Amino acid sequence: MPDWKRLVRKRTRSLSLSPAAKEKVIIELSDHLEEAYESARGQGLDERASMRHALQEVGGWSVLLAEIGGTRSEEGSMNHRTKSLWLPALITLLGASLSLTLTQFLGPQPRLVWIGRLGMTFYWPWLASLPFFGAAGAYLSRRAQGPTRVRLAAGLSPALIMLIVMCLILPWGLAIDGLHFLRLVAFGLGLITWVAIPGFALLIGAVPFLRESEPTAHTIV
Amino acid sequence: MPTTKRIRSKIARGSADLAILSLLAEQPLYGFEIAKQIGERTGGALKFTLASLYPLLYEMEAQGWVEAHWQANAAGRDRRYYRLTTTGRRQLAPLREEWRSFFRALDALAGVSHA
Numbered sequence: 463m464p465d466w467k468r469l470v471r472k473r474t475r476s477l478s479l480s481p482a483a484k485e486k487v488i489i490e491l492s493d494h495l496e497e498a499y500e501s502a503r504g505q506g507l508d509e510r511a512s513m514r515h516a517l518q519e520v521g522g523w524s525v526l527l528a529e530i531g532g533t534r535s536e537e538g539s540m541n542h543r544t545k546s547l548w549l550p551a552l553i554t555l556l557g558a559s560l561s562l563t564l565t566q567f568l569g570p571q572p573r574l575v576w577i578g579r580l581g582m583t584f585y586w587p588w589l590a591s592l593p594f595f596g597a598a599g600a601y602l603s604r605r606a607q608g609p610t611r612v613r614l615a616a617g618l619s620p621a622l623i624m625l626i627v628m629c630l631i632l633p634w635g636l637a638i639d640g641l642h643f644l645r646l647v648a649f650g651l652g653l654i655t656w657v658a659i660p661g662f663a664l665l666i667g668a669v670p671f672l673r674e675s676e677p678t679a680h681t682i683v
Numbered sequence: 684m685p686t687t688k689r690i691r692s693k694i695a696r697g698s699a700d701l702a703i704l705s706l707l708a709e710q711p712l713y714g715f716e717i718a719k720q721i722g723e724r725t726g727g728a729l730k731f732t733l734a735s736l737y738p739l740l741y742e743m744e745a746q747g748w749v750e751a752h753w754q755a756n757a758a759g760r761d762r763r764y765y766r767l768t769t770t771g772r773r774q775l776a777p778l779r780e781e782w783r784s785f786f787r788a789l790d791a792l793a794g795v796s797h798a
Binding site for chain 2: 490494497519520521522529530532609
């Protein structure tokens with residue numbers, strides 16, 4: 463019985479993958495060859511013919527190595543989740559943050575809405591720009607074949623991150639100042655100003671990209 | 684001719700996606716079994732080598748269409764089983780439709796019936 467693992471290890475020496483990833487590939491490929499060999503033996507072929515039959519299954523070591531190297535290295539540097547969620551979310555977040563900074567420095571004064579002693583600050587030009595960033599996030603995620611919920615998360619990422627930040631801040635505020643009704647109201651108003659309304663604006667932009675894309679025409683070139 | 688080769692490889696590549704996803708939609712399978720079943724069920728018309736099968740499986744895994752897990756068989760040999768994910772399942776319907784319309788178009792043009 464040939465040592466398939468040894469043979470595959472030798473043939474894949476030039477494969478540039480991490481040792482762990484390479485070992486998995488070696489195990490999988492040698493298992494395939496071993497089974498092809500055993501199947502040929504089961505059909506009555508002698509050892510030599512069975513080995514030749516199994517090796518024909520490879521379809522060219524150089525092609526195999528080039529193809530696996532290509533797909534696995536892409537996977538290593540940027541996996542599906544990175545392409546469909548983290549990268550679109552980061553771009554959306556950076557875009558929305560930059561837009562807010564520019565609005566604060568260059569735009570008109572924010573509109574303050576007073577509710578009792580508490581004020582809500584609205585940067586209208588910033589809010590108006592958010593649908594574009596929501597659209598960009600969802601579009602980039604769809605292009606990377608992210609499922610609907612991932613596209614939604616990518617498009618709404620600035621609002622979701624703000625929600626997480628506020629939820630982390632609240633317990634600290636309560637621990638320092640104690641539980642005050644006014645603080646809870648301020649938290650609620652903060653949620654509306656920085657999470658709900660921006661989230662809605664982002665959602666407007668993201669919605670067209672939440673549906674599955676239409677199948678494209680055949681490109682035979 | 685290089686162009687012909689490219690057309691052939693594109694068609695083969697597209698059909699390979701559909702073949703693998705359709706098989707995995709039925710049940711999780713490991714590499715050898717995928718190649719074997721495709722060969723048997725197409726009467727040998729479609730044949731996968733290691734060089735055509737595994738890069739495709741790894742790419743599908745990277746795209747989130749399939750998930751892989753190691754499972755030992757009765758003999759204690761580790762096998763890497765591939766399972767279709769929800770994302771992969773969603774790819775299947777448009778891919779089938781794409782091939783249907785491709786065959787319809789080809790049939791209208793060249794009288795190549797797929798039925």
